[in-house]
Amino acid sequence: MAKPNLVIFDFDGTLYPFRPYDSEQTLVLSHAKTKGPLFRLRARLFVRADRKGAFNNPQFYKRYERMIRDVDPALVEKTAKDLAGLLGKEDVEAIRDLATIADLAILSLGTENLAEFFLRELGLREEFFLIKGKRIRRKKGKAYLKVNIGEAEDKRTHLESLRKSYGKIVAIGDGPTDIPMLEAADLGLLLIWGARSSPLPFELHSSLPSACDRAKGFLIS
Structure with missing residues (x-):
């Protein structure tokens, strides 16, 4: 932490677009592609249910952990x-x-390891403290799994814990689980790749730049 301001990003759907x-x-x-037919079926059903919002966060974490129990680290x-x-x-x-004028962070309900490898591949890992x-x-x-952020409200809590160190904080997210963080920031921006409108009450952007x-x-x- 060295700069006077902070920009916090969500990860999934914000720093990259869903495809799908x-x-x-x-x-x-x-991971399922490396397993047998039964596991592949379980994986498809798990993903289908998740996309429909069938799980609360603790339920998802428990099932996700089971699904990746023996995943190859290289696949991550x-x-x-x-x-x-x-x-x-x-x-x-x-x-x-942006990193030239602000410290950068990620607060996400997603997987830290995936975010870290993602940033490293782009040559951006050192930009995020x-x-x-x-x-x-x-x-x-x-x-x-070790859950460091388990609920959307945890993003607000983490943001507020950083406030004393910064003059201004901007938060950038893509959906409902980012609302607490966007509300707590001095400026909350909604980033939905390619979108022209959103029902959420935040300034909408359709691209990362x-x-x-x-x-x-x-x-x-």
Whole structure:
């Protein structure tokens, strides 16, 4: 933490677009390709239910942990690298430019390991001083989750804990689980890739460069 202002991003759906799955759904489906027919069916049903919003957060975490229990660590990295390929040069440069005037962080309900590999693939890992979400830890060759942000309100709590260190805070997210964070920021921006409208009451941007430019303009004004 060295700069006077802070920009906090969500990860899934914000730093990259869904095509059509988020990073955790993609990881589960990729892992399923290495397994038998029954596991592949369970994976498809799990992802389908998740996309329909069938789980509360604790239910999702429990099932997700089971699905990735014996996932190959190399597949976690590959999944993130593939998602990084969805970004163009202009997206990467927009983040790098923003990092010249503000500290950058990620507060997410997603998986920290995926976010870290994603940023590393883009050459942006050093631009982010903080990444909080769920961390995959390994014990005796098996994967377990450590939940650092378990609910949307936890994003607000973490943001407020950082407030004393910064003059201005901008938050950028893509959906309902980001609302507490967007409300708590000095400026909350909604980033929905390619969107023209949203029912959520926040300033809407349809690209990463647009959102980053708006954040930069606010911070230097």
